[in-house]
Amino acid sequence: MKTGEAPGIGGSNSLLEAKLHSITQEAEGIFIFEIRPTRGQYFPEVEAGAHIDLHLANGLSRSYSIVNSQDDRDRYLIAVKNEVPGRGGSRFIHSEFRVGQNLTIGRPRNNFRLREASSHSVLIAGGIGITPLYSMIQRLERLNRSWELHYAAAHRERAAFVEQLEILRPKTHFYFRSDHGALDLRQIVKESRLDADFYCCGPTRMLLDFETATASIPPDRVHAEYFTARDQPALEGGFEVVLQRSDQRVTIQAGETILDALIRLEIDVPYSCMEGVCGSCQVGVIEGTPDHRDLILSKEEREMNDRMLICCSGSKSAKLVLDL
Ligand code: FES
Known part of the structure; x- marks a missing residue:
């Protein structure tokens, strides 16, 4: 999923030193990278759906x-x-990573939580969007919960974990475009149990269709993880940001985000994707009203008016006081 440049990636206690233990091919253009800790035997615990930030040597x-x-x-x-027309991160990993090299990674974060107690989970994946759902499937199997997967990809050869998922039929359903398989999101949702939780991860087009198809379902049972931004970032500028803890004032100019302004002034803040999809730049709001543009905060969290993602969100008020 996601990007950014690295100065200011969290404090040192938010990073983990690790080593690349192995690289194996999973499908055409998709490799599995096995990362092990260099200090101690174990990594911090993770939940299904969690992700890590990989800090690359190219910044x-x-x-x-x-x-x-x-x-x-x-x-x-x-x-x-390996996203050939992508933004360069996956190409760098595929071409430069070598077994045995040291890596710096962020602690796991989870913006895509599995409701383990749900009576049934409907998982919908597009392409490499299978990755968080695959960890959920392992968890649901472990808990012996009820679930089904609908997985769309261009070709069987370019889809990850197909062999492992084939074993789990009839819970798994594949839709390969090369075989004329078409995934009908509305139909899947319509035919699902009324009390199910719905999860989707894939390209933006699929996620927008998913939002439409699940519009009548209570939001706490609808879960989506985006790879890239859906909305434009707030670039209007013209407001002031007060950093309460460090006692600094910053004027946000037109054409820049709050994060851009902080980077310009060499103020150290955590960030990764710079698109409002990873959650790493979340900060507390003490005063003022954010103009939310991220895909992380729920409607309820936005209404609390106590946090924001500064890589993409702006301000509806002339002044924002942040817990920084
Ligand atoms: S840097 Fe990823 S949400 Fe802001």
Whole structure:
């Protein structure tokens, strides 16, 4: 999933030193990178759906879902698709990463939580969007919960975890465009149990269709994870940001986000994707009204008016006081 440049990626206690233990091909253009801790035997615990930020030597940062079971504490596995027309992170990983090299990763974060107690989970994946859902499937199987997966991809050869998921038929359903398989989101939702939770991860077009198809379902049972921004960032500028803890004032200019302004002034803040999809730049709001543009905060969280994602959100008030 996701990007950014690296100065200011959290404090040192938010980072983990690790080593690349192995690289294996999972599908055409998709490799699994096995990351193990260099200090101690175990990584911090993860929940299904969590991701880590990978801080790359070229100064970029990318987020990837952890695809192994959460019972597996001595390693994280991430599946990386080589996105040739992408923004360069996956290409760098595919061309430069070597077994044995040291890596710096962020602690796991989870913006895509599994409601383990749900009576039934409907999981919908597009392409490499299978990654967070695959970890959820392992968890649901472990808990012996009821679930079904609908997985769309261009070709079987370019889809990850197909062999492992084939074993789980009839819970798994594949839709390969090369085989004329068409995934009808409305039909899937219509035919699902009324009390199910719905999850979707895939390209933006699929996620927008998913939002439409699930519009009548209570929001707490609808869960989506975006790879890229859906809305434009707030670039209007013309407001003041007060950093309460460091006692600094910053004027946000037209054409820049709050994060851009802080980077310009060399103020150290955590960030990764710079698109409002990873959650790493979230800060507390003490005063003022944010203009939210992210895909992380729920409607309820926005209404609380106590936090915001500064890489993309702006301000509806002339002044914002942040807990920074
Ligand atoms: S840097 Fe990813 S949400 Fe802001």
